[in-house]
Amino acid sequence: MAAFEYRQAEEIRRAFARHGVRYLFLGKSGAILLGFPDTTQDADLFVERTPENGQALVQALRQLGFALRDEQAADILRGKDFVQLKNGPFDLDLVFAPDGIERFEDAWRRRIEVEGFPVCHIDDIIASKAATNRQKDRESLPRLRAFREYWLQHRHTPGNR
Amino acid sequence: MATTRQKTPGIPSDWLEEFEAAARRPLKTRFRYSFIHTYKPVLDDEPFRAFATMADYRRWCEANLPDWLGYGRL
Numbered sequence: 664m665a666a667f668e669y670r671q672a673e674e675i676r677r678a679f680a681r682h683g684v685r686y687l688f689l690g691k692s693g694a695i696l697l698g699f700p701d702t703t704q705d706a707d708l709f710v711e712r713t714p715e716n717g718q719a720l721v722q723a724l725r726q727l728g729f730a731l732r733d734e735q736a737a738d739i740l741r742g743k744d745f746v747q748l749k750n751g752p753f754d755l756d757l758v759f760a761p762d763g764i765e766r767f768e769d770a771w772r773r774r775i776e777v778e779g780f781p782v783c784h785i786d787d788i789i790a791s792k793a794a795t796n797r798q799k800d801r802e803s804l805p806r807l808r809a810f811r812e813y814w815l816q817h818r819h820t821p822g823n824r
Numbered sequence: 825m826a827t828t829r830q831k832t833p834g835i836p837s838d839w840l841e842e843f844e845a846a847a848r849r850p851l852k853t854r855f856r857y858s859f860i861h862t863y864k865p866v867l868d869d870e871p872f873r874a875f876a877t878m879a880d881y882r883r884w885c886e887a888n889l890p891d892w893l894g895y896g897r898l
Contacts (some may be wrong), residue, residue, distance in 0.1 A: 664868075669855040695858040700846035702860050730871075738874035745881045750871035762878055778851055795882070799894030809835045813843045 664754060667692075667706055671753045675706070676779055678726050682719040685711040687774055688782045689761060689791060691803070696782045697775060699810045701803065705754035709783060711767040712742035712759045720757075728752045763787075763794030785811045864893060 679686055688696050690707035710720055717740040724739075725731055729751030731739070739746055739757065746757040764770050764787050773784040783791075789807055792800040835843070846854060866889050875881035885895035 664861055666861040667855075667859040669852040672855065692859075695854060696851070698843070698846050698854070700842045700854070700858070702858055704859070704861055704864070732872075735872050735874070743874040743876050744878045745875045747867075747873040748871075749868065758878075760878055796897045797882075797895055798898055801898055802894070806839060809839050810843055812835060813840065817843075817847060 664749065667704075667753050672706065672780065674727060674752075675708075675755075678723040679720075682723040682726070683716075684719045684723050685713075685716050685767070685771065686720075686781065687767075687770055688780060689758060689788060690756075691788075693782045693788050694785065694807060694810070696777045696780055697785055697788075697810075697814055699807065699814075701806070705756060707756045707758055709758050709761055709764070709767065709770060711771070714740070717742055724748070724751065724755075729755075761791045761794075763790035763792070785814055865890060867893070867895075 678684075687693070687709045688706065689709040691699070691701060691703040692706040695701065695703065710716065721731065721736045721739055725736075729748055731750070735750075742759045744758070744760040746759075748755040748757065764783075770783050770787050771781075773787060775782045775784055785807075789804065789811060792804060792807065849857070875884065882895075882897060886897065889895045
């Protein structure tokens with residue numbers, strides 16, 4: 664599997680818009696969209712857990728080329744908290760209930776749009792990473808918090824809302 | 825550049841330089857620099873996994889992934 668590319672993010676944006684999927688980039692991939700200079704392997708998407716959104720999501724994923732069997736689609740439709748996809752053109756983590764964020768609607772209200780990509784606010788990204796309490800997240804938090812300070816003062820990336 | 829640094833006290837200068845350099849890059853370039861792929865044992869060995877709860881996922885990571893991947897809780 665090759666690294667996740669900008670054009671693939673564009674494909675997500677296009678397919679999810681076509682099917683009306685409500686989602687947000689979360690995690691380090693979200694922070695990178697906001698301008699955080701770091702590395703990561705795949706994209707994390709926070710997806711709204713509703714039956715309609717689940718249906719739209721499955722359709723969009725299949726259109727993107729994810730080979731979802733019916734029982735796998737059913738897991739997504741049920742809105743399991745965490746789904747890891749490595750059966751498509753790129754790796755994708757779907758998070759329906761991220762640690763540290765109470766409700767999708769709250770994160771959606773706080774979202775930042777970067778060139779048409781809906782992204783969790785940096786505070787939600789940090790809250791989510793802090794709540795996981797994992798070694799790899801704990802190590803990245805000081806730099807992420809420093810980036811937050813920088814980002815709050817310099818929200819000048821073209822395309823930001 | 826110096827003005828920016830005066831506005832952001834407390835950020836180590838090397839991080840500040842990296843943030844400023846990233847801000848100057850187009851998003852497409854940031855993607856190219858940021859998304860990499862390296863094989864992660866166990867994690868990358870199945871095409872699909874679903875966990876009913878995040879707690880289930882965390883427990884699975886701790887039970888199945890090598891410690892050095894950093895997925896264990898502190």
